[in-house]
Amino acid sequence: xxxxxxxxxxxxxxxxxxxxxxxxxxxxxxxxxxxxxxxxxxxxxxxxxxxxxxxxxxxxxxxxxxxxxxxxxxxxxxxxxxxxxxxxxxxxxxxxxxxxxxxxxxxxxxxxxxxxxxxxxxxxxxxxxxxxxxxxxxxxxxxxxxxxxxxxxxxxxxxxxxxxxxxxxxxxxxxxxxxxxxxxxxxxxxxxxxxxxxxxxxxxxxxxxxxxxxxxxxxxxxxxxxxxxxxxxxxxxxxxxxxxxxxxxxxxxxxxxxxxxxxxxxxxxxxxxxxxxxxxxxxxxxxxxxxxxxxxxxxxxxxxxxxxxxxxxxxxxxxxxxxxxxxxxxxxxxxxxxxxxxxxxxxxxxxxxxxxxxxxxxxxxxxxxxxxxxxxxxxxxxxxxxxxxxxxxxxxxxxxxxxxxxxxxxxxxxxxxxxxxxxxxxxxxxxxxxxxxxxxxxxxxxxxxxxxxxxxxxxxxxx
Amino acid sequence: xxxxxxxxxxxxxxxxxxxxxxxxxxxxxxxxxxxxxxxxxxxxxxxxxxxxxxxxxxxxxxxxxxxxxxxxxxxxxxxxxxxxxxxxxxxxxxxxxxxxxxxxxxxxxxxxxxxxxxxxxxxxxxxxxxxxxxxxxxxxxxxxxxxxxxxxxxxxxxxxxxxxxxxxxxxxxx
Numbered sequence: 001x002x003x004x005x006x007x008x009x010x011x012x013x014x015x016x017x018x019x020x021x022x023x024x025x026x027x028x029x030x031x032x033x034x035x036x037x038x039x040x041x042x043x044x045x046x047x048x049x050x051x052x053x054x055x056x057x058x059x060x061x062x063x064x065x066x067x068x069x070x071x072x073x074x075x076x077x078x079x080x081x082x083x084x085x086x087x088x089x090x091x092x093x094x095x096x097x098x099x100x101x102x103x104x105x106x107x108x109x110x111x112x113x114x115x116x117x118x119x120x121x122x123x124x125x126x127x128x129x130x131x132x133x134x135x136x137x138x139x140x141x142x143x144x145x146x147x148x149x150x151x152x153x154x155x156x157x158x159x160x161x162x163x164x165x166x167x168x169x170x171x172x173x174x175x176x177x178x179x180x181x182x183x184x185x186x187x188x189x190x191x192x193x194x195x196x197x198x199x200x201x202x203x204x205x206x207x208x209x210x211x212x213x214x215x216x217x218x219x220x221x222x223x224x225x226x227x228x229x230x231x232x233x234x235x236x237x238x239x240x241x242x243x244x245x246x247x248x249x250x251x252x253x254x255x256x257x258x259x260x261x262x263x264x265x266x267x268x269x270x271x272x273x274x275x276x277x278x279x280x281x282x283x284x285x286x287x288x289x290x291x292x293x294x295x296x297x298x299x300x301x302x303x304x305x306x307x308x309x310x311x312x313x314x315x316x317x318x319x320x321x322x323x324x325x326x327x328x329x330x331x332x333x334x335x336x337x338x339x340x341x342x343x344x345x346x347x348x349x350x351x352x353x354x355x356x357x358x359x360x361x362x363x364x365x366x367x368x369x370x371x372x373x374x375x376x377x378x379x380x381x382x383x384x385x386x387x388x389x390x391x392x393x394x395x396x397x398x399x400x401x402x403x404x405x406x407x408x409x410x411x412x413x414x415x416x417x418x419x420x421x422x423x424x425x426x427x428x429x430x431x432x433x434x435x436x437x438x439x440x441x442x443x444x445x446x447x448x449x450x451x452x453x454x455x456x457x458x459x460x461x462x463x
Numbered sequence: 464x465x466x467x468x469x470x471x472x473x474x475x476x477x478x479x480x481x482x483x484x485x486x487x488x489x490x491x492x493x494x495x496x497x498x499x500x501x502x503x504x505x506x507x508x509x510x511x512x513x514x515x516x517x518x519x520x521x522x523x524x525x526x527x528x529x530x531x532x533x534x535x536x537x538x539x540x541x542x543x544x545x546x547x548x549x550x551x552x553x554x555x556x557x558x559x560x561x562x563x564x565x566x567x568x569x570x571x572x573x574x575x576x577x578x579x580x581x582x583x584x585x586x587x588x589x590x591x592x593x594x595x596x597x598x599x600x601x602x603x604x605x606x607x608x609x610x611x612x613x614x615x616x617x618x619x620x621x622x623x624x625x626x627x628x629x630x631x632x633x634x635x636x637x
Contacts, residue, residue, distance in 0.1 A: 020500075021603055145538055170568045
């Protein structure tokens with residue numbers, strides 16, 4: 001077993017006395033079992049929220065975006081806040097599966113499948129907002145450089161909003177194939193275990209006829225590695241380009257060179273928080289505590305702590321640079337942000353994003369499941385307010401004091417936001433019952449190196 | 464030529480690796496090995512050549528880059544130059560900094576998707592493709608080595624039995 005050596009100081013990533021077959025059984029259990037009352041309750045709530053959101057979207061499209069709370073001063077508010085929030089959440093999946101793969105972090109294997117699922121589902125929510133904000137959604141294809149009846153009418157490649165179209169669609173589609181390629185062996189496992197013909201048919205279809213030949217595995221690993229190499233700069237570019245939507249404008253409070261790294265750190269921060277929110281529940285409900293261990297949660301908390309601190313540094317740098325620039329408008333934008341009528345949103349953002357992750361310095365707190373769950377929710381709230389603060393406080397008091405105003409959302413704004421949360425959970429709950437939620441083939445490949453039983457056997461020999 | 468193969472099943476990746484090495488050393492021809500997860504070093508032990516799929520990804524990426532340059536040059540510079548905020552619109556190279564994000568995205572888009580499509584085609588993976596693994600347990604916890612029978616069936620089986628196999632089957636392969 002020398003080829004499976006791992007330093008004894010590393011804690012096991014698979015807890016308990018598991019064999020290869022046990023891993024298959026545990027991963028297939030939520031798919032083969034029946035949904036309990038809790039699942040149906042959560043699903044019904046999410047579905048109702050989703051349907052309400054659809055109603056609000058239909059109302060918006062039918063009547064016009066005048067039904068939102070936007071006014072002539074604040075032309076971007078909840079829609080773009082929600083867009084950036086969802087895209088940000090969508091960053092953790094690819095970060096876990098790609099960046100941690102390049103860094104050879106084995107702990108990614110227990111969580112990458114669900115994190116990627118979360119990524120795809122949240123990017124879908126994000127994509128909704130710019131589309132419905134267009135008002136005339138039936139013209140949405142105009143954002144693509146398609147030949148058309150107007151002859152030489154092309155899109156404007158100088159615009160960061162168009163860069164966003166390319167960035168988000170590349171990100172969504174590449175994440176999807178990355179996810180699906182990893183799913184093939186696991187769907188094949190479900191297919192070969194399936195007893196009912198319908199299930200066998202469906203999983204046979206989804207697994208693309210995967211058989212696990214040595215050559216296929218060789219290509220599979222190479223493809224995963226190259227996709228990770230491509231997805232790593234991609235994931236950084238996506239939120240960079242989202243930040244360009246603001247940074248390339250001339251609005252005080254938006255026109256900031258610090259935005260790209262600051263947005264990326266914030267995205268990773270909120271994404272990991274959402275992964276924690278989802279997985280802390282899922283590991284319990286689906287009995288996957290042997291694979292998504294306390295250590296996984298602790299490591300994610302450390303990432304949250306670090307990225308939260310980076311975001312905190314960015315907030316303070318912004319304030320300092322605003323003062324140091326000597327530009328009156330820039331100074332006012334930040335003074336107004338912190339002490340103006342939206343001071344409460346600023347305070348909420350500061351306390352949720354900068355203060356709360358600092359608790360993770362304490363080992364007792366970052367290994368506490370309940371505490372991690374609470375912080376993950378707090379961080380998600382904080383990151384929503386960060387985007388709200390950046391967008392609305394920079395707009396609501398512009399150069400002309402006569403047009404100064406406040407923003408208040410209508411029920412439609414709120415309804416669409418709640419609807420996307422519902423849609424997200426509808427997708428995630430369906431996924432949790434029908435997909436192999438753990439990359440079982442990958443987990444099997446580290447069982448002998450990082451499984452508790454094997455570690456004990458091996459480390460025992462040295463003593 | 465007969466298509467007869469012996470399928471030797473193993474229940475452990477380390478035993479399989481040793482068996483593969485022994486079979487190769489004894490000059491038998493390994494037709495295929497099916498495993499439930501990637502067994503590291505198996506491709507080398509079987510004598511498989513390295514995959515060139517990463518090279519194709521690089522080439523696809525270059526295609527994406529060239530395509531994006533061509534597309535933006537045609538649309539923004541040649542076909543209909545527009546004055547957008549006074550940005551230089553009559554020279555590609557001067558307008559190029561604004562095109563970098565999309566050049567990057569298209570490179571990644573082409574490289575990733577075409578590489579994955581190449582992988583699916585080469586490994587014969589697509590929807591409605593029938594699975595061809597010899598035993599359903601090969602996606603769970605069984606490792607199967609297929610060795611070609613070349614008129615030496617009983618001798619080969621006797622040899623494989625000593626390699627730690629848990630089950631041996633002789634079948635016709637199509």
